[in-house]
Amino acid sequence: MKYILLFSILFLTNLSISNGQTNAGTEVSTMTTKFKVLGNCGMCEKRIEKAATIDGVTVADWDVDSKILTITFDPAKVKPSQVHKAVAAAGHDTEKVKAADDVYANLHGCCQYEREN
Template sequence: MKTLKTLFTVAVLVVTVSFANAQSDKTERTIGIKTEKIKVSGTCGMDKRRIETAAYSVDGVKSAVWNEYTQILVLKYSVFKKDAGDKAQRSIASAGNDTEKYKAEDAVYNKLPDCCHYRTMKM
């Protein structure tokens, strides 16, 4: 009888720990997180690093992943920082890459490495 109680106690403990670990997985947490897809111009891996770094510099941004082929930034930020999406776009534009809402200043854009120039030349 004593071994049965011990076995039951261990089983309950294992199940409790498993549920506790599943609840604490922060990578899958979506409550309080807003996801936004933003078109951001760029051409290369250097742009990717610049765009994601600029987005992460904004308070409230939890995740920023830019795809150079689709030119879409998937931005996740706290719902308590309602202006984080707009601030991220401003930060990206100030770093030299155009977004849906903001265009980078020509002086900043021209200082980017040649491989990062995505604007077409007008003739």
């Protein structure tokens, strides 16, 4: 009986150590989200994607037809709300954050999209 108990303890100990080792690897996990950003053309696309690529954002892709911005980001480094702010600061209204009127007014003529209220 003693031996069985000792063996069980050793077995359980080994098991937990090997589990600890398999979990020790550091993986960077990213998340992807989409939201609407207003804009018109290819120039807007470049401006929006550049503005959205702040620290922690690995991919930013805006679609001119659907007006949807897709971002892939590291949630440990950046929150989507920060990307909304960065895009709005470049002159483009997002679902959550509106660009300042003077920044919008300074956009190239063809980029002055119709604003929603």
